[in-house]
Structures are given as structure tokens and as C-alpha cells.
Amino acid sequence: MGISVKDVNAHEFTKSLAAFLKKQGKMKIPDWAPIVKLAKYNELAPYDDDWYYTRAGRKRNGTAPSHFCRGNSSVARKVLQSLEGMKLVEKDTATGGRKLTPQGRKDLDRIAAQVNEKLNPRPKKE
Template sequence: MEFLGDCTYIHRAGKCNELADALPRTVCHDRANGVELRERMLCIAASELIGVLYRIVYLLLLEQCGRALLVKLWQHCTMRISAKDVDQSLLVNEIAAFLKKSGRISLPDWVDLVKTAPFKELAPTNPDWFYIRAAAIARHLYIRSPAGVGAFRKVFGGRQRNGSRPSHFVLASSGIIRKCLQALEEMKWIEKDPKNKGRVLTSTGRRDLDRLAAQVFKKNPSLIMKSCSNRR
């Protein structure tokens, strides 16, 4: 710290110990300027002290954990989880549980009677199958949209076994898919595409799916997709 006159000082790097000697010399000038300069010097000293503390903490972590673990910790703290980054089966179950818990979807009267497709022999045994089907539709629209009833009939279609005759691909039931789309549309998760046919995911639906994906990642951090780990 050097005095140049007119209450002007130069702060040298690594000379923090000279601040205490430089502060009393400010009283020889105007008191207002001296107080302002004293506050400025204290701010400089505090900022340098904080920087030194950050370096010490970083070196301690680097010595204890290693560089690779420290980089992974930084990526984990700054990484944004989306619906594409977690295990998709766990994500569908999480969305279905959220739909059931929220109570925003009303089940049809025929939910325990119908089959999901003509090639099925029996109705679904899972009592929450309607929520799972709606969750799968929402996840599909997150990844690929727009999509309508015809596209989802192909997605949920399957092989019909005809005994000794050859098997053939059969489309899924359209009524169930239409009811799921209408229920998601009432929740403001999806909307009709004004340009093309079908439905697209809204910003509200994308936000909620990302939040549910973050909850899945907190429960199972080791099951994150490779695309997310290579993104950083």
C-alpha cells in the first residue's frame, strides 16, 4: 500500500498486512474522504479474505476426495434433470402415482370391465392401469409430439395370436386413449396442435414432468441415463 498524495493509495497484491498501517494515515486529510477510503479498504480486505478461504476449502476437498469425485460433485449440483434423463419405467410409475394422488383425473365407470385392446384376453389386473396409461401417453408426448389417437393406437398395439393361423398386428382400443387425452387436456398438460393434427405438451405439462423426473433422480441417483452424464 503506497501513498501518492491527495488521499490516494495503491494496493499491491499480497500486501494485505499494510492495510492496518495505511488506515491511520487517512485522518490527515478531509474526514469525509478518510471515512470513505477506510470503508473501501475494508471491503478490499474482506473480498481478499473470502477468496483465500475459498481456495483453502477447494484444496482441502481436492486433497481428501480427489479431482474426479470433486468434478462429479460439481456436476451433480449444477445439473438440471429432465424427463429424458431418468429411467422411463420409474418415471411412468411416478407420474401415475402423482395423477392418482392429485385426484385431478376422474376414472370412467367402465374402468374395471374393458380390455385395452382387441388382442387382450382379459381386463388389466392392476387397479391403477388407467393412471399408468395416461402417464405413458404424457411421457410419449414429452419425447415425440404431436401425436393423436391414431398414433397411440399403433404405440399400444400388439400381436394377436390366432392359434394355428399366423399372428397379425392389431391396433389398441381408441376409446381408452381418447379418454386419457381428454383427462390430460383438462389438467392443462396437453393441448391440440393448431398447425398439425394431434396433441402437444404444454409448458405446464413439461414443467411438471421435469419436476417428477427430479424426484425420481433423488430416489435413484444411480439410474440416471448415459445421455445426461455425457451432457456436461
């Protein structure tokens, strides 16, 4: 049985996926990406120049958030549209949301296997 995304460290997987998307060069990054704030409670744009590759989610407040903060839904929508253009994500007509394409799942599982190999190298047989 192969390695899937759920079998590896999420932080390492996210870094590897971002590197894959950047290396591929097919993801279209909007002109406004370097200067946009990701939510109204932020003062500045993200410090990381490659945030568009790594981030498409809401603010994580943990298990018991002290304040509710809405994130910028436009950013997540634009990232998903970019992934649709790369044929990694497609619209699901049954639920009205989006789902991974078979190619997208294959790419994610391949990256997960690479991350697993990097974190848990096999001993060399002599």
C-alpha cells in the same frame, strides 16, 4: 442444466407419474374403466386397478412383431381428454395433434428430477 424426462429410467418415471396423477385426484376416470378390455385380442380387463394412470399406448411388439394387433383407440383418446382437463396437454392447431402445455412440461421435469434424486442420491457433505 436441469434433469428432463429423457434423463431418467422410463419405468421408474412412469410409476412416479402415475402416483402423481393419482395423488392429485383431478383426473376423471370413466365408469367403464374397471371392466374394459384394452384390445380385441385381450380376454380380460387389466389386472392393475390403476392402469388408467399408467397406460395410454398401443401394444409393444418389439422390433420385429410377429402379428399385427390393433389396440383400443378410445382408451388413448379418453386418457388424453382427461389430461386436457387437467391442463397438462392441449390441442396443437398447427399439426392437429396434442402437445404438452408449459405446466405439463414443468410437472414432468419436476417428477423426473425427483426420480433422478431417488435413483442417484447425492452424497451428504459433512
